[in-house]
Amino acid sequence: MEKNITVILGDGIGPEVTRQAVKILEAIASHYHYHFHFRYALMGADAIDKTGSPLPDETIEACLNSDAILFGAIGHPKYDNDPAAKVRPEQGLLKLRKSLQLFANIRPVTHYPSLQHLSPLKAALLEGVDMVIYRELTGGIYFGEKTISEDGQQASDNCVYSISEIERIAHLAFQAARNRRKKVTLVDKANVLETSRLWRKAVKAIGEQYPDVTLDFLFVDNAAMQLILNPRQFDVVLTENMFGDILSDEASVLAGSLGLLPSASVGNGGALFEPIHGSYHDAAGKDIANPLGAILSAAMLLDHFGAHEAASKVRMAVQWTLENGFVTKDIDPVNFYFTSTIGELIADVV
């Protein structure tokens, strides 16, 4: 296998966790005689500092010409509290998603029994939690027309969806459900939003092509509650961009630590893999961030390449570190290992 991988280290803890993921991919490549060509590109606050743009053209170019993208994290606190900022790191990621038509963000949420002590939820609720969230990523309120009136007194964000945008991700969700517990839950706000009614109509129609999969519906407010009250009920959760942003971060509490969760964003062209945690500047440069989210994202990348054996090797190695107490500071603030040490350990055993 020969593949080109664009690596975007990004901001905050992005670089240090992504470097561990690259280490693992290199170890896997040498073990399986794969050829991975890594090419580094800029995005986010880092890119703004170096080039003035949150997504330089060369980065889009590199991404378009690669088989997958491995990405760290984006964002910098200096932009967050400045409502007047002209450029923002996040614009880079949003534009990249749109340019590559990465319309489906896939976030598996698994519970790790060895992390139960860290979870805010009671153990009995978490046993057997195993869901995957399919979040639409290139439409909705993120990308509709935005306005700010000349006098600065009024602003707007339009949420727009077309049937075809809904259908393409609905197919992915139903296909995923087929290989799982055969249930799709559409989360929307169809009692209030016109776009949600379109989602309900379109997803129902697609559902008829998958008679072996059960489809049910939840309003987003109820879903936010059910995720915590009864998380085992969920198999595949399908939802629009903004609801998916909120629910997938909320669902991360089920895993026991945000630092562990990987994600894949796929579409017509490229495929991007990133941990769901953010840039977390407080920890940046200290070699204490949890690299497992990035490493498990690399496992999803391997799956994407069809290298399932290698992917499961990585997952088993991750499991092994957790079960044997080789964990970062977020998991054990007293007896902890450094980011880079965990990366080396896993690279050694895969």
Place this chain on the structure above:
Amino acid sequence: MEKNITVILGDGIGPEVTRQAVKILEAIASHYHYHFHFRYALMGADAIDKTGSPLPDETIEACLNSDAILFGAIGHPKYDNDPAAKVRPEQGLLKLRKSLQLFANIRPVTHYPSLQHLSPLKAALLEGVDMVIYRELTGGIYFGEKTISEDGQQASDNCVYSISEIERIAHLAFQAARNRRKKVTLVDKANVLETSRLWRKAVKAIGEQYPDVTLDFLFVDNAAMQLILNPRQFDVVLTENMFGDILSDEASVLAGSLGLLPSASVGNGGALFEPIHGSYHDAAGKDIANPLGAILSAAMLLDHFGAHEAASKVRMAVQWTLENGFVTKDIDPVNFYFTSTIGELIADVV
């Protein structure tokens, strides 16, 4: 004290829980020699069945001419899965909120230690949880222009906010914080949405008028996580309509039972009090629903009338039932009391 109260029983379990709240208000009135005039009005699925409209003009009229509204719940499953329905029960509530300019929805979230066994969260996290959510209720994506293309292929919902809409609820939130732990957390998505950036700018400016109150900011995805990971950090949570809908239902898991949570919706003109649970049709007509959300909403109504002693009498009675095992089926599925029995018990002791 002489007051006119419009009672809207609504749908599902709405009527049976609201009747208990009326019972309590009658008991309070007789104890304190208040004069409460109750006038019943229709809204929701019930109103559609009886009049064809989810909010008949007489209901708006009655509400405009009363000092407060006591409301049960709204909604019927038969509309939820019908994306083509022309009228919907929810339209009644949305129109009422808009007509009366009920721009602030206030939801206190308190943890009841005697319900800890019901909570999905570990006890250590919940101790001392005491927050109140200020959700904007008459703007945002709920009320912006909605479109559906002629061919039914595309839909949109516009989210619009003006500075003045933000300022009026921000003042209420800061004032509330002054009487509490002096902290306001604005929840938005300012890294993506223009409306959120307007919120951040406007709320920051208002915050300068309240130098004794700390203001901080959270992105909504992070807030959805923090509510579960570290709920004690919150005092007053201020947010826009849709985020507030999601977060306040999510926060309800902190109380131990959705059935217990009250809310008030206030504005320039009227004031409406309702439990946050919905119409829950599965339990309707069985005398098993929890009336405490409705009864605690009546307590908020009493506070609104300045009858603080009476309000705290009601709250203490509620506390007493919980601590002595006088609870409904949602709280104890084996040894439970009926909705009406709990209502009578509380009416007897206030």
